[in-house]
Amino acid sequence: MFKVIIKKDVFNKIKNEDSFINAIVLSRIVNCLRSNQRCFIRTWEDDEITGIKDRFDLMLFHGAMLYDAIKSFKKLSSQLRNLDTYKKFENEIKIINKQFGDGKSFRNTILDLIRNKLMFHFDSSFVKETISTFDRKDEIIFAQGKTGTHKDFIFLLPEDIAANYIIDNVNIKGSPEDRFDFYHEEINKISKLFCNIVENLIYELIKDICIFIKE
Numbered sequence: 001m002f003k004v005i006i007k008k009d010v011f012n013k014i015k016n017e018d019s020f021i022n023a024i025v026l027s028r029i030v031n032c033l034r035s036n037q038r039c040f041i042r043t044w045e046d047d048e049i050t051g052i053k054d055r056f057d058l059m060l061f062h063g064a065m066l067y068d069a070i071k072s073f074k075k076l077s078s079q080l081r082n083l084d085t086y087k088k089f090e091n092e093i094k095i096i097n098k099q100f101g102d103g104k105s106f107r108n109t110i111l112d113l114i115r116n117k118l119m120f121h122f123d124s125s126f127v128k129e130t131i132s133t134f135d136r137k138d139e140i141i142f143a144q145g146k147t148g149t150h151k152d153f154i155f156l157l158p159e160d161i162a163a164n165y166i167i168d169n170v171n172i173k174g175s176p177e178d179r180f181d182f183y184h185e186e187i188n189k190i191s192k193l194f195c196n197i198v199e200n201l202i203y204e205l206i207k208d209i210c211i212f213i214k215e
Contacts, residue, residue, distance in 0.1 A: 001215040010209055022076055023205035026198050029069045033195055036062045049144060053154050056163065063187050064119035067111040069194065074100045085204040089197045096194055106186050113169055118162050127158075130165045 006014075014020045040058045043051050074097065080086050086093065099107040117123040145153030163180065170179040 003213040003215065004206070004210045005213065006210055014209055018079060019205050020209070022079055023202050025072065025076065026202050026205075029072060030195055030198050030202070032065050033062065033069060033191055036065060037191070048152070049154055049156075050152050053156075053159055056159060059184065059187070060114050060119050060162070062191065063111045063183075064115040066187065066191055066194065067107055067115040070096060070100050070107055073194070073198065080201060083201060083204050085200045089200065092193055092197055096190075096197065099190065106190065109171070110166065110169060110183060111187075114166070118165070126165050127161055130161050130168065133168075134161065134164065 036058055040055060040062070043054045043058070046052075046054070077086075077093075077097070099105045102108065113126070115121075117126045140157060142157045143153060143155045145151075147153070164176075166183055167176045167179045170183055172179055172182055174182070
């Protein structure tokens with residue numbers, strides 16, 4: 001068991017300092033991203049239709065969270081840039097900041113669509129756009145489940161349309177499977193890089209006020 005503690009007198013002294021508030025904000029961001037990653041791993045071997053659907057939504061939710069995480073990090077950058085860790089990871093941070101500033105970046109194209117049309121706002125425009133070119137050789141399954149109860153009953157058509165919306169907007173050559181794999185790989189790459197930077201920044205922000213204990 002590892003613990004990182006703050007003595008009460010120290011906490012009362014630093015609790016309103018900007019550097020400590022920034023450490024709390026950055027820690028919350030990492031918690032959300034890492035929690036989502038753990039949930040995804042837990043469903044990895046679940047081949048039931050509910051498990052597959054859960055992984056899909058977790059991946060979309062992760063993309064939406066990453067979109068906002070980069071935005072929040074950018075806002076805090078001016079208060080973090082004097083840290084030794086910020087300077088150490090300068091090249092990596094440029095990659096993250098490019099995701100914010102480049103209009104054609106993965107964040108500002110795919111993640112923007114996921115956050116603002118699929119996850120945090122349930123937009124009907126993407127449904128109309130995608131369903132107009134939606135084509136299936138066989139019957140279209142609107143919903144499916146073993147028992148017909150909420151435990152395992154899934155509305156499949158909305159998920160299918162959402163997946164196709166992503167595939168249609170991933171601007172690379174290849175099959176639908178290739179484009180969806182690209183989305184998955186790209187989000188994992190950016191998320192891993194981002195979390196590593198932020199975790200190191202948090203350590204520098206708290207190392208002189210915390211006590212690190214291994215029990």
